[in-house]
Amino acid sequence: MRGLTGKNVLITGGTSGIGAAAARRFLEEGSRVFVCGLEGVAETLGELGALGEIGGTVCDVSREDEVARLxxxxxxxxxxxxxxxxxAGTSWREPFLEITAAHWDTVIAVNLRGMFLVGQAAGRSMVARGTRGSIVNMASTNALGGEADYAHYNASKGGVLQLTRTMAVELGAHGIRVNALCPGYIRTPLNASIEAGLDPGFVAAYQRDHIPLGRAGRAEEVAAAYAFLASDDASFVHGAELVIDGGQLAIM
Structure with missing residues (x-):
């Protein structure tokens, strides 16, 4: 991708799954990377350190003081x-009628409050430095359609899309592009933990019947979309949501 060499990239939730794949991709593109996560920071730095300049820290993005430190x-x-x-994000299966207020608050705190806190802090930094930067927020296809047993997650990701649009409207005047990714079913440790409680035959049938490409996506494929939206190749892409779902939303 054009324009990523030498860029300084901050990745929240960058120690596993899609975030770790993105850290690898940007290092391979010649960027300098800083990751945060609740765990696995040292392991990620050890695994990716040979690829380029990478640092990291532990951070709970739902806490304002920790975001300031980040x-x-x-x-x-x-x-x-x-x-x-x-x-950064979190999710688990839970029927709507069984979701507790505490569980609701946890998902919203990480997926939406954290998105706001980090996005605002990074936006302020870019404006103060005169940086014509790029912010990519992680949404989901669940922001575009309701999935049973994920009311808290669906609501948080719908909020991310509206936050993204508002950030784009306000930050565009500063030359800061803001976009969102909407992945579908991606093979990640988080989804693997959810699958562990399901029948393997059900999982295979779901992928076959609900994803036209017939498989789950790979974290590396979402990382490639991150790289595109952050690059000069996407210099006029702003306020958009890019769906990466193997055609899942195309099914009626």
Missing amino acids: LAEAESALGGIDVLLNN
């Missing part, structure tokens, strides 16, 4: 932020 550490390590991949 930005300070990332800016110190990188010298500024050109690209934010607002990737």
